[in-house]
Amino acid sequence: MTSGEGRDSGRELRRIVRINEEIKTVVKTAYRINLMAMNAIFLAKRAGQSALGFGVLSNELRRFATELEQQMIALGQATSGSVVTVTAMVKEAHVVRMLERARAECDGRGRDALDALLRRHRETTLTDRRDQVAALNRNLAMMIESTARLVEMGGVLARSAKIEAAYGGGFSQSLKQVSSDFEGTIGEIRKSLDSLGKFRLREFAA
């Protein structure tokens, strides 16, 4: 382990912060979709018979937004959980850095004892940490994948709403506007998810 690892561990903490910020953005957007869908439901009610299909889709979009929000909260909890692991790694990195420095400075018995200690540390603690980070990443990837599927479904709902808008008679124009707003917003979420998918925690204490 070298002194670079302290900075690496700091980078992991900043990475977690960025994930959390992205999650917050998606949660805000989900809330916006929820409001938009509620408005769309009222609009469809006013449009009456001709916008029945649009109304059903708006209801589905609302449900989608709620579910998205819940998934994002779960994702947020998982990321905060990883702060615990990364913090432990930061602390360990500090201890090991000091032991390494002591090892470099001494010879004889002290050096032998530290050699043995650092070897043991590499074999046990570091392997454990690597497994933990791998598990965290797997979990994160799985959650993001399942959210991506949900967002795909949201995209389908928004496109269908656009088609249904065409049958909206006198309300057609405003329904079309609402449905393209839906599409645009879901596009934003997709972008956030794409960048979330790129985040991976790295084990740095090797």
Next chain:
Amino acid sequence: MKTMRVIYEDGGHKWHAIVRDPNRPHYLIDTNEYLVVAGDDAILVDPGGSEVFPAVFSALSTQFDPRKIGKLFASHQDPDIISSLSMWIEFNPDIKCYLSWLWSSFVPHFGGTKETFIDIPDKGMDIVVGGQRLQAIPAHYLHSSGNFHLYDPKAKILFSGDVGAALLPAGEDGMFVENFDRHIRHAEAFHRRWMGSERAKRDWCSRVSQLDIDMLCPQHGAIYRGADVKRFIDWFAHLDVGVIHG
């Protein structure tokens, strides 16, 4: 690396002082650590901050097998005293740390578990190292509210923590006090500012005046020997403390 020097030796009973680190960054206060060895047992007295761990550990290993250190003594909670704790525990998970009960839930923020700490009650206690009985002497409020010095009645050495500390300029930083009057100028501001209680100071002075002391070993600065020990105690007794001057 720091220097480790034997300051007392009688058979297997030894006091080592670990002092002066030429590579220490200037923003860290210089500290003295002491290793008391008795037979196969050893206690490291005020082990130091985490930043100086490498210098302390390597100096110590030149003359002593660090695996034999089973005990730490922390006079109080300060970072320059005991923030290296997590490294010592990593090195020896069974190590015990003697510390005022007052700090027992604070210092674990530096490392260790309930099992690591042995609480020293306010009135002090005996700490047996090898065959030697050392005494934790109360020095509360000087400067820490839960604070102990360590007295070795056989070696006649009193480890006095921050009491007796001096911030020595380069060139005047010998291991022992050679000229008391010149030396004490570097101790005055420190004691005025850091020692918080006049009453605690008087208590301490009368307590340690009754001890037979050949060497008074502070955590910063130089060691007082012989007549300088009494000179220091008298000087301290008359010093105005616990007030900020101008």
